[in-house]
Amino acid sequence: GHYISVDTSYEGEKAVLSSPELYSEEWSCIRLIYQIATTSEPSPDPARLNLYLRQEGESFDRLLWSAKEPSDSWLIASLDLMNSTKKYKLILEGEMGQDKSASIAVFEIKITPGYCIECDFEENHLCGFVNRWNPNVNWFVGGGNIRNSQSILPKDHTLNSELGHYMYVDSVYVKHFQEVAQLISPKTTAPMSGCLSFYYQLKQESSIVFTVYLRDTSGFYEEIWKTESALSADWALAEVDFNAPYPMEVIFEVAFNSAKGGYVALDDISFSPVYCSNQTGTPFNPAEAGCNFEEDLCNFYQDHKDGPGWSRVKVKRNVYRAGDHTTGFGYYLLANTKFTSQPGYIGRLYGPTLPGNLQFCLRFFYALYGFFQMSGTLAVYIFEENHVVQEKIWSVLDSPKGVWTQAEISFKKPMPCKVVFVSWCKSFWDCGLVALDDVSLSLGTCQAADVLPPNPGECTFEKDECVFTQKKRGRGSWHRRRGPTPTSYTGPKGDHTTGVGYYMYIEASNMVYGQRAYLVSRSLRGSSGKQCLTFFYHMYGAGTGLLSVYLKKEGDDEEIPLWRRTGEQSISWLRGLIEYESDRNYQIIFEAIRGVSMRSDTAIDDILFQAGPCLEVEEIQFSSGYPDSLNEIEY
Numbered sequence: 001g002h003y004i005s006v007d008t009s010y011e012g013e014k015a016v017l018s019s020p021e022l023y024s025e026e027w028s029c030i031r032l033i034y035q036i037a038t039t040s041e042p043s044p045d046p047a048r049l050n051l052y053l054r055q056e057g058e059s060f061d062r063l064l065w066s067a068k069e070p071s072d073s074w075l076i077a078s079l080d081l082m083n084s085t086k087k088y089k090l091i092l093e094g095e096m097g098q099d100k101s102a103s104i105a106v107f108e109i110k111i112t113p114g115y116c117i118e119c120d121f122e123e124n125h126l127c128g129f130v131n132r133w134n135p136n137v138n139w140f141v142g143g144g145n146i147r148n149s150q151s152i153l154p155k156d157h158t159l160n161s162e163l164g165h166y167m168y169v170d171s172v173y174v175k176h177f178q179e180v181a182q183l184i185s186p187k188t189t190a191p192m193s194g195c196l197s198f199y200y201q202l203k204q205e206s207s208i209v210f211t212v213y214l215r216d217t218s219g220f221y222e223e224i225w226k227t228e229s230a231l232s233a234d235w236a237l238a239e240v241d242f243n244a245p246y247p248m249e250v251i252f253e254v255a256f257n258s259a260k261g262g263y264v265a266l267d268d269i270s271f272s273p274v275y276c277s278n279q280t281g282t283p284f285n286p287a288e289a290g291c292n293f294e295e296d297l298c299n300f301y302q303d304h305k306d307g308p309g310w311s312r313v314k315v316k317r318n319v320y321r322a323g324d325h326t327t328g329f330g331y332y333l334l335a336n337t338k339f340t341s342q343p344g345y346i347g348r349l350y351g352p353t354l355p356g357n358l359q360f361c362l363r364f365f366y367a368l369y370g371f372f373q374m375s376g377t378l379a380v381y382i383f384e385e386n387h388v389v390q391e392k393i394w395s396v397l398d399s400p401k402g403v404w405t406q407a408e409i410s411f412k413k414p415m416p417c418k419v420v421f422v423s424w425c426k427s428f429w430d431c432g433l434v435a436l437d438d439v440s441l442s443l444g445t446c447q448a449a450d451v452l453p454p455n456p457g458e459c460t461f462e463k464d465e466c467v468f469t470q471k472k473r474g475r476g477s478w479h480r481r482r483g484p485t486p487t488s489y490t491g492p493k494g495d496h497t498t499g500v501g502y503y504m505y506i507e508a509s510n511m512v513y514g515q516r517a518y519l520v521s522r523s524l525r526g527s528s529g530k531q532c533l534t535f536f537y538h539m540y541g542a543g544t545g546l547l548s549v550y551l552k553k554e555g556d557d558e559e560i561p562l563w564r565r566t567g568e569q570s571i572s573w574l575r576g577l578i579e580y581e582s583d584r585n586y587q588i589i590f591e592a593i594r595g596v597s598m599r600s601d602t603a604i605d606d607i608l609f610q611a612g613p614c615l616e617v618e619e620i621q622f623s624s625g626y627p628d629s630l631n632e633i634e635y
Helices: 446-451
Strands: 014-018 028-037 048-055 062-067 075-081 088-095 103-113 130-132 139-143 165-170 179-184 192-204 208-216 221-227 236-244 248-256 262-272 310-314 331-335 346-350 359-369 378-384 390-395 405-412 417-424 433-443 468-471 478-482 502-506 516-521 527-539 546-553 560-566 574-582 586-593 602-611
Touching: 028 048, 028 062, 048 075, 048 103, 062 075, 088 103, 139 179, 165 179, 192 208, 192 221, 208 236, 208 262, 221 236, 248 262, 359 378, 359 446, 378 405, 390 405, 405 446, 417 433, 478 516, 527 546, 527 560, 546 574, 560 574, 586 602
Parallel strands: none
Antiparallel strands: 014 088, 028 075, 028 103, 048 062, 048 088, 130 179, 139 165, 165 262, 179 248, 192 236, 192 262, 208 221, 208 248, 310 331, 331 433, 346 417, 359 405, 359 433, 378 390, 378 417, 468 516, 478 502, 502 602, 516 586, 527 574, 527 602, 546 560, 546 586
């Protein structure tokens, strides 16, 4: 047969292969058979194969999958593609990296309706299912008119003929007690829940244990189905409720106790998004367990016995006291406000009930204001539903900095439970102010989220400058930095993403009055319809100049001003929102102009491009107080 491979004569360039325009209203599975081969030692910049989804109306491609592991045989990747009403293209990208001897090849790419964990075992790639090799017992492909085993079945289930195929495991080579054969499904790549069904035959002379497990990325096994009884020698249907909110593998495991144990056969694994008992279970929605406190407490509540420990407060924009984390001028929760600042107060904030036996990642932002050591003034507990057991899973250790800092905690409990935020102080000297905002909950561990492909169109500056580059004119330039800026009374104390990460800023002490610094995006894909740009900006310092955002369309010389702020705005990170449209390819430009003094460090962070109109509207796009003198100075 034929395969397609990357031409290696162009160094450092990417090879891009684009699909025709596709459309799938049903859930589909992409199967890719590929190989990355190399003769050299692993290099720091290896060859890579990436698969992107390019949706209609989006300025950014979404990375679905990426591989860099070299192999001496063809490998199969299975990727679930959720149903969508949008047209899309698949983009296959080969990057050669620095490895001169590498080659990247693709043998087959196939998009079939249905889920990747479904399989009838009629095709030789076995839908990406693999046997975990064991010296004695293994899963084999049976059928297809091959008479090669003692306990082979006359017919498969799919075709009900001797030409069809199925998977089987036989006890004839068992050497030890409790030997285990495992058949492992491809990993799910999109959240799914419903009914998993399969057909099996079990013939036993001594006890066989046939079990189905789910295994998550951290290697945790959960048993979802099991049979130990002997059945008639015909195909039996098994159905089991299946819930995979984060990546999981399905493992079919057979354990034998002796060499005369008999056999197990398996065929026609299928999946339906409705639970087996036909009730459409409402899957748990993690968004309901989070809150940004802008409107109310969402599904959080306080116990009246404690009195009002936590208050929902809002700070107007000012240069002395920081506002909330969500927008810089919204609401957040404050424990120990002036109404409750007697020693010995306690504030408990209860979250909604969470289902048991799911892996969660809890993230929230906190800030401490006070003079002394305040360790232990904020803690997170898990209350199990019976309220008997409470377990402390996190408490604050650091001294107050007055910076919104992100905390993240992974947990999993067998029983339904609640998250409780507790703030308390023993004596007057311990009672500073404890602030809480932007609580969010996601499924899967916090570490698992770091492995996921990044959100396209989002830039937090944690690793690099993403799609942005400097356009240098004179000495003005943007710098990537963490922690406070060098000059006092200007610039942020920490970034907006986590409080301890990176942001971009201009260092006013290296620039002269009126000098400009440009941060320019690469060319982004135009589309019909509105786009929404969100970002956070920090303009604190008596001498602060200007921050402007421009849109430059391909082929135009002029830059269209979209948004501008002049002078000192706040000691907080403030959220900026811009709605714009461009049917041609375009660039977004952030321009900062240094103000009258050194105290004009302007910073930006957490830039996010989204398709569709902005859900909220910013009051003023152009703030006044634009001094004429700044117009005259050009570099």
